[in-house]
Amino acid sequence: MSIIVVVKKAGKVVIAADSLVKFGETKVAPQYRKTDKIISFENSYIGITGASAHLKVFQHLTEEHSDKICFDNEKEIFNTYLKLHPILKESYFMNSNEDGDNSYESSQINALIANPSGIFGMYTWREVYEYERFWALGSGFDCAIGAMYATYELFNEPEQIAEIGVRAACEFDDACGLPLTIHSVILNQDQSDSVKAAKRKKKK
Numbered sequence: 231m232s233i234i235v236v237v238k239k240a241g242k243v244v245i246a247a248d249s250l251v252k253f254g255e256t257k258v259a260p261q262y263r264k265t266d267k268i269i270s271f272e273n274s275y276i277g278i279t280g281a282s283a284h285l286k287v288f289q290h291l292t293e294e295h296s297d298k299i300c301f302d303n304e305k306e307i308f309n310t311y312l313k314l315h316p317i318l319k320e321s322y323f324m325n326s327n328e329d330g331d332n333s334y335e336s337s338q339i340n341a342l343i344a345n346p347s348g349i350f351g352m353y354t355w356r357e358v359y360e361y362e363r364f365w366a367l368g369s370g371f372d373c374a375i376g377a378m379y380a381t382y383e384l385f386n387e388p389e390q391i392a393e394i395g396v397r398a399a400c401e402f403d404d405a406c407g408l409p410l411t412i413h414s415v416i417l418n419q420d421q422s423d424s425v426k427a428a429k430r431k432k433k434k
Contacts, residue, residue: 232267233399233406234277235374236342236349237364237388244414245275245344246392248370248400250407251282259407268411274301274345275413279368284339287322301343304350304358311337311356342367346418364391370399370406389414 237244247267251258258265267285268277271292278284291314292299298313300306315337318324326335336354342365343350349361363382366374377398378391385391389412400406 232279232368233370234342235366235392235395236344237392238349239388241417242388243344244388244392246396246412247277248406276341276343278341302347304360307358370403373398373402
């Protein structure tokens with residue numbers, strides 16, 4: 231498993247992840263295997279949790295099917311996931327069956343996205359959500375969310391908040407481990423202005 235966090239504040243969006251890989255009960259730290267759980271596509275950073283194969287598959291998708299991929303907003307991310315689902319099944323042999331009586335086939339991949347448009351989550355049944363402040367995904371989720379909630383108003387820099395979230399998960403969850411990887415993107419001006427306007431309205 232992994233911990234991925236995203237934070238939006240002060241005109242920036244940030245994504246961060248831990249670096250531990252596990253094969254069953256065996257831990258593989260970065261000094262033994264080069265690992266980056268965050269991949270880039272155009273102006274977006276994508277952090278993926280779950281099976282280690284997901285990362286290579288999604289990286290290959292962005293290289294071979296870039297014409298079908300857009301992460302600019304919720305609608306475009308949803309459309310992207312719809313286009314990728316049949317490719318995941320036919321070209322990458324994804325098993326779309328999960329235990330339980332599900333209404334839809336699963337795409338199996340959970341991810342958080344950070345780009346100039348904001349921070350987004352995309353999930354196994356192709357749900358897509360935009361987050362306004364911060365969010366987390368993966369092992370140690372509760373620790374990361376709690377730590378970022380407690381510190382969001384205390385720090386101006388989103389990098390600080392994201393790092394605290396990842397470090398909290400690594401401290402208390404045995405499936406996460408340091409060091410962390412972090413990436414920052416400048417928020418689009420219209421997005422940044424809307425956040426400032428919302429804050430002014432809240433103060434009134």
